[in-house]
Amino acid sequence: MTQRALIVGLGIGGMSAAIALKRQGWMPVIIERAPERRKGGYFIGLRDEGKNAASALGVLDVMEKRTPENIRFWDVRKDGTRRRIADLTQETNAPIAVLRGDIEEALWSGVEGKVDVRFSTVSVAIVNGAMQAQVKLQTEGGGETTETYDLVIGADGVRSTVRKLVFGPDEAFFHSIGTMLCAFPLARPVEGFEAGDGLMVADVKRTLTVFPLEGRPSTALFSYRTRNPERASRKDPLSTLRQIFSDLDVGGLIPKALEDLGTMDDFLFDSVQMVKMPRWSRGRVLLLGALAGMLGGQVLGDAFAACPQDVDSALKMFEARMRPFIRKHQRFIALRSQLFVPSNRFSLWGRRVLWQILLRSRKYCSRKSA
Numbered sequence: 001m002t003q004r005a006l007i008v009g010l011g012i013g014g015m016s017a018a019i020a021l022k023r024q025g026w027m028p029v030i031i032e033r034a035p036e037r038r039k040g041g042y043f044i045g046l047r048d049e050g051k052n053a054a055s056a057l058g059v060l061d062v063m064e065k066r067t068p069e070n071i072r073f074w075d076v077r078k079d080g081t082r083r084r085i086a087d088l089t090q091e092t093n094a095p096i097a098v099l100r101g102d103i104e105e106a107l108w109s110g111v112e113g114k115v116d117v118r119f120s121t122v123s124v125a126i127v128n129g130a131m132q133a134q135v136k137l138q139t140e141g142g143g144e145t146t147e148t149y150d151l152v153i154g155a156d157g158v159r160s161t162v163r164k165l166v167f168g169p170d171e172a173f174f175h176s177i178g179t180m181l182c183a184f185p186l187a188r189p190v191e192g193f194e195a196g197d198g199l200m201v202a203d204v205k206r207t208l209t210v211f212p213l214e215g216r217p218s219t220a221l222f223s224y225r226t227r228n229p230e231r232a233s234r235k236d237p238l239s240t241l242r243q244i245f246s247d248l249d250v251g252g253l254i255p256k257a258l259e260d261l262g263t264m265d266d267f268l269f270d271s272v273q274m275v276k277m278p279r280w281s282r283g284r285v286l287l288l289g290a291l292a293g294m295l296g297g298q299v300l301g302d303a304f305a306a307c308p309q310d311v312d313s314a315l316k317m318f319e320a321r322m323r324p325f326i327r328k329h330q331r332f333i334a335l336r337s338q339l340f341v342p343s344n345r346f347s348l349w350g351r352r353v354l355w356q357i358l359l360r361s362r363k364y365c366s367r368k369s370a
């Protein structure tokens, strides 16, 4: 008999899982809280794992790619002087620059008309059994139904409701790294820089990074460190950033970027949370970590290809394949966060030296291969 999966969340993780499960003969149903697709989002660097997963899911070729041809990155100092640094999009496993919406659009092409997608629908209760799970679904008008599935997949983001319903409250799993992010598209090119130029303004506990994109406005990413990110995420981003960056002008660059934020309806303002769990599945409920994106869906599909009728073994295989990847990322997250938002003067200095070393080693390698 055809196995049915309920996927909660029509994001990158949810659509990837739906495509992968459908290929393995499952019948996925996706529910999404929003009344329509959430197409937004800004710069994302697609690394090898993401590229390979997109390729395995059959969406890499239809995905818009936005790495500028003449890309250069600059470290811009407080006084407005600049120094060329290693180019972020040419790190060891050369990420492709895309917008989150490009990934969403590509995955939607694999879902539209092939998977039952129900908007304005949420899960309000889950009875998790050994062989099946019963889910109470609620639609916007208040209508409720209870449906039975062979597998329920929580792909509903960092603040997952499925996790709260089945595993426990956020606080049990959240590990804050004390950083806030605000991403949005700049309304105009950065004065004095060329198309394809990316830049980083770094100071202790606060940074602005501008990611250039081909054919689209650059993404501005403000980051700052705070002791209480949950409280910070409830504040107004513009006035908060104006206050935090008030004494950092950088030749007018910071105030102009904040002026652009003031004209935007659409921006991402959130704390960076690491979700740590000893297991990602319980009974017939699986959480697709927000970190894993397309890779989570691909690995789930591989696990069901290896264990077609054995959900328990497939979930064990998923866990075994994903755990080392997630562990590696979480181990380096503190270091990465120092690269993005240095917490003290020593980190700020170390970060500058590192970018310079990367630039020199890249020049050396390209001379050797020429």
Ligand SMILES: Cc1cc2nc3c(=O)[nH]c(=O)nc-3n(C[C@H](O)[C@H](O)[C@H](O)COP(=O)(O)OP(=O)(O)OC[C@H]3O[C@@H](n4cnc5c(N)ncnc54)[C@H](O)[C@@H]3O)c2cc1C
Pocket: 008, 009, 010, 011, 012, 013, 014, 031, 032, 033, 034, 038, 039, 040, 041, 042, 043, 044, 100, 121, 122, 123, 155, 156, 157, 158, 160, 161, 162, 183, 268, 288, 289, 290, 291, 292, 293
């Ligand atoms: C609109 C949007 C813009 C984003 N922009 C960026 C960006 O610029 N850069 C970046 O790095 N990351 C961004 N993200 C986050 C990024 O997409 C994810 O962290 C990552 O891709 C993993 O995706 P996910 O599918 O696990 O979670 P998400 O992308 O967060 O998707 C979760 C989906 O589940 C839905 N949902 C949530 N709760 C429920 C519920 N109870 N019932 C039903 N549906 C529910 C949400 O509406 C959403 O569509 C954005 C996410 C969204 C939704």
